[in-house]
Amino acid sequence: MSGGSGILGGMRVIEGSAFVAAPLGGMTLAQLGADVIRFDQIGGGLDYRRWPVSATGKSLFWAGMNKGKRSIQLDLRSDEGRELVAALVSGPGDDAGMFLTNFPAKGWLDYEVLRQRRADLIMVALTGNYDGSSEVDYTVHPATGFPLVTGPTGNVEPVNSVLPAWDIALGSLAATGLLAAERHRLRTGAGQLVSASLSDVAFAMVGNLGRVAQASLGQNSDTVEKDGNFLYGAFGAPFSTADNRHVMVVGLTPRQWVALGKATGLEQHYLRIEEEAGVDLSTESGRYHARKHIADYLDTWFAQRTFASSTSALTECGAAWGPYQTFDQLLDDPRMSGANSLFDFVEQPGIGTFPVPASPLNFGELSRLPAQRAPVLGEHTDEILSDILGLNEREIGRLHDADVVASGNP
Amino acid sequence: MSGGSGILGGMRVIEGSAFVAAPLGGMTLAQLGADVIRFDQIGGGLDYRRWPVSATGKSLFWAGMNKGKRSIQLDLRSDEGRELVAALVSGPGDDAGMFLTNFPAKGWLDYEVLRQRRADLIMVALTGNYDGSSEVDYTVHPATGFPLVTGPTGNVEPVNSVLPAWDIALGSLAATGLLAAERHRLRTGAGQLVSASLSDVAFAMVGNLGRVAQASLGQNSDTVEKDGNFLYGAFGAPFSTADNRHVMVVGLTPRQWVALGKATGLEQHYLRIEEEAGVDLSTESGRYHARKHIADYLDTWFAQRTFASSTSALTECGAAWGPYQTFDQLLDDPRMSGANSLFDFVEQPGIGTFPVPASPLNFGELSRLPAQRAPVLGEHTDEILSDILGLNEREIGRLHDADVVASGNP
Numbered sequence: 001m002s003g004g005s006g007i008l009g010g011m012r013v014i015e016g017s018a019f020v021a022a023p024l025g026g027m028t029l030a031q032l033g034a035d036v037i038r039f040d041q042i043g044g045g046l047d048y049r050r051w052p053v054s055a056t057g058k059s060l061f062w063a064g065m066n067k068g069k070r071s072i073q074l075d076l077r078s079d080e081g082r083e084l085v086a087a088l089v090s091g092p093g094d095d096a097g098m099f100l101t102n103f104p105a106k107g108w109l110d111y112e113v114l115r116q117r118r119a120d121l122i123m124v125a126l127t128g129n130y131d132g133s134s135e136v137d138y139t140v141h142p143a144t145g146f147p148l149v150t151g152p153t154g155n156v157e158p159v160n161s162v163l164p165a166w167d168i169a170l171g172s173l174a175a176t177g178l179l180a181a182e183r184h185r186l187r188t189g190a191g192q193l194v195s196a197s198l199s200d201v202a203f204a205m206v207g208n209l210g211r212v213a214q215a216s217l218g219q220n221s222d223t224v225e226k227d228g229n230f231l232y233g234a235f236g237a238p239f240s241t242a243d244n245r246h247v248m249v250v251g252l253t254p255r256q257w258v259a260l261g262k263a264t265g266l267e268q269h270y271l272r273i274e275e276e277a278g279v280d281l282s283t284e285s286g287r288y289h290a291r292k293h294i295a296d297y298l299d300t301w302f303a304q305r306t307f308a309s310s311t312s313a314l315t316e317c318g319a320a321w322g323p324y325q326t327f328d329q330l331l332d333d334p335r336m337s338g339a340n341s342l343f344d345f346v347e348q349p350g351i352g353t354f355p356v357p358a359s360p361l362n363f364g365e366l367s368r369l370p371a372q373r374a375p376v377l378g379e380h381t382d383e384i385l386s387d388i389l390g391l392n393e394r395e396i397g398r399l400h401d402a403d404v405v406a407s408g409n410p
Numbered sequence: 411m412s413g414g415s416g417i418l419g420g421m422r423v424i425e426g427s428a429f430v431a432a433p434l435g436g437m438t439l440a441q442l443g444a445d446v447i448r449f450d451q452i453g454g455g456l457d458y459r460r461w462p463v464s465a466t467g468k469s470l471f472w473a474g475m476n477k478g479k480r481s482i483q484l485d486l487r488s489d490e491g492r493e494l495v496a497a498l499v500s501g502p503g504d505d506a507g508m509f510l511t512n513f514p515a516k517g518w519l520d521y522e523v524l525r526q527r528r529a530d531l532i533m534v535a536l537t538g539n540y541d542g543s544s545e546v547d548y549t550v551h552p553a554t555g556f557p558l559v560t561g562p563t564g565n566v567e568p569v570n571s572v573l574p575a576w577d578i579a580l581g582s583l584a585a586t587g588l589l590a591a592e593r594h595r596l597r598t599g600a601g602q603l604v605s606a607s608l609s610d611v612a613f614a615m616v617g618n619l620g621r622v623a624q625a626s627l628g629q630n631s632d633t634v635e636k637d638g639n640f641l642y643g644a645f646g647a648p649f650s651t652a653d654n655r656h657v658m659v660v661g662l663t664p665r666q667w668v669a670l671g672k673a674t675g676l677e678q679h680y681l682r683i684e685e686e687a688g689v690d691l692s693t694e695s696g697r698y699h700a701r702k703h704i705a706d707y708l709d710t711w712f713a714q715r716t717f718a719s720s721t722s723a724l725t726e727c728g729a730a731w732g733p734y735q736t737f738d739q740l741l742d743d744p745r746m747s748g749a750n751s752l753f754d755f756v757e758q759p760g761i762g763t764f765p766v767p768a769s770p771l772n773f774g775e776l777s778r779l780p781a782q783r784a785p786v787l788g789e790h791t792d793e794i795l796s797d798i799l800g801l802n803e804r805e806i807g808r809l810h811d812a813d814v815v816a817s818g819n820p
């Protein structure tokens with residue numbers, strides 16, 4: 001299961017984690033070939049039953065977030081279990097000594113304590129807030145400002161995001177941070193503590209997108225409010241077809257705008273719309289200010305056409321559009337199969353066989369590592385104790401008898 | 411402006427980009443100290459006027475996405491302009507020869523063409539779809555399935571995301587991919603083409619979160635539909651306070667659930683709710699199935715209390731909660747200032763002074779690079795031509811006279 005042939009083959013990372021950001025960071029590395037070992041409390045961590053779940057209650061989420069890793073389960077409340085984890089974290093090899101975690105980095109998991117055992121340790125510690133306090137995606141997102149500008153115009157209720165976008169951003173940044181620190185270690189020999197927090201990632205991104213500047217400069221009063229499904233600052237909106245499908249169209253760049261006008265006949269109405277709305281449609285701001293005039297025309301155009309006929313006209317002219325799909329419909333998206341090697345049907349023990357993604361990154365010099373399943377909890381306990389820590393059968397047997405470690409069953 | 415003291419100090423990356431993913435990938439590296447040089451068509455690229463904009467129409471978005479980079483503007487339609495870009499991409503130095511782009515990687519920007527000039531070139535090419543075709547975040551998100559499960563229960567209209575979450579995910583992954591490829595080059599000497607697409611990143615993440623498995627295994631029928639602002643698969647929901655603020659509370663882990671019960675007096679109603687809903691509230695699925703019963707009680711509790719009094723009770727018990735804030739209110743969030751060094755007031759020429767974020771990554775062995783502004787378009791044209799390409803004043807003057815290059819003014 002562990003790598004060797006991927007671009008990060010040979011690298012070993014120990015992961016102590018739960019939920020999204022840290023597991024996703026570790027999986028990003030595992031899917032590129034790193035040997036990522038996730039350790040868990042015997043019986044599974046806080047995310048071991050996270051929804052969605054299978055018909056028998058197995059977590060499809062856990063299976064999704066831990067692909068390509070090895071798993072060891074230990075009693076993390078026992079001194080001996082903690083000693084084994086510390087030995088793994090500081091374990092042998094130039095390409096090891098890397099620890100990724102969102103557990104509280106204190107006590108036995110304090111960086112200063114762990115580095116006593118390996119001076120060049122790289123530890124990536126993810127937290128909720130910059131001061132180490134807790135937070136989850138669902139409590140950070142409300143603070144960013146986005147839920148109050150999401151959803152139908154006029155509605156003052158916030159609209160939450162179902163997608164944990166900040167966890168995803170932090171998880172990916174964790175992989176970047178680990179690779180940057182390892183690059184530094186290769187050149188200088190020095191390890192270090194790398195830290196990042198969920199709210200810092202979120203608030204920085206609000207800044208990166210210009211929204212903090214906009215608020216600070218007092219530009220918000222008449223430009224930032226709920227605006228339904230319109231794209232902000234140019235033209236983009238969803239439309240309903242005669243057969244009750246939804247289509248998103250975008251006219252952000254000049255090329256996209258011209259193609260949309262040609263495909264739908266909208267171009268014949270530019271002059272009228274420009275007069276009615278008092279704008280220049282060749283500018284992004286003109287298209288944004290005239291968005292309702294544009295949408296009025298396109299509402300009618302789509303209502304008179306089926307999904308198939310409207311989207312084939314859009315495609316023919318090179319317009320930018322996307323289908324709205326349910327998760328079920330996504331399964332049939334041609335981009336999920338065919339010539340694309342992103343997904344493969346893989347069997348996950350205890351759950352079943354379903355389409356599993358590999359890394360979205362392709363490296364031209366190496367073939368793509370195929371999609372890998374997640375481990376069964378504790379699947380690699382004995383081989384890790386033996387191969388990495390050098391314990392013999394008798395010692396491993398004693399650890400099992402003392403309930404310090406456990407193997408895995410689907 | 412360029413680094414030297416950050417963890418990636420000395421690394422040089424050339425960026426040819428527009429909008430979010432590629433600029434964000436480059437900025438992630440620039441904020442860690444890499445010398446990232448963004449080249450643009452004279453007058454600015456497709457994203458040079460992207461909203462939000464200042465009162466005078468300057469793009470706050472562009473200023474946000476290009477922090478810490480150097481800027482050169484050239485006529486990319488001319489042979490001589492293209493030659494200069496190719497020379498930069500293949501420019502001198504062991505720590506250079508890296509190119510990040512979301513421009514069409516063909517013709518003069520084809521990897522095979524560019525590597526003729528530098529055999530160990532690393533090129534990270536971002537596309538819309540795996541086959542190289544175009545896509546934007548706003549056309550990919552509808553295809554993932556999320557807009558059809560976002561928003562108020564019973565409403566069949568899709569709800570778009572204002573946040574371009576997939577662009578953010580792809581941008582961050584681009585930085586990871588570049589560092590992984592550079593690690594490989596350090597060890598083997600070989601460069602390569604690294605590619606990733608927006609829809610691959612999105613669809614893989616739908617898989618990572620367990621939603622593809624859920625659909626494929628036929629688990630969707632009665633568990634996946636719009637569910638308002640409830641957290642999926644445990645307890646989490648927003649509530650309105652007596653003074654018309656909104657508060658998000660989460661009871662995902664046992665610790666969070668116990669704290670919420672204690673803070674609000676909910677714990678006294680566990681038995682009644684368990685009987686009424688027929689569930690075990692100590693399980694995540696029990697809390698999810700009873701979410702409306704739980705919310706009924708908390709609705710009343712919050713309606714009788716102000717924002718200040720309800721949230722101080724939550725904080726006292728260690729409950730997981732977050733405030734809903736507008737972008738304006740976010741400016742006053744204590745996590746944006748005080749002991750946190752993430753944001754600093756920085757002057758952006760031509761726009762003004764506002765809070766600007768640094769990298770959310772902290773490296774213990776190095777001090778955090780302070781927040782940096784974006785360049786003025788073309789601000790570094792002459793110094794780049796001189797220092798990297800070794801052109802003399804006369805040659806640079808001729809390029810200006812021939813309108814092949816241009817300098818910058820705010």
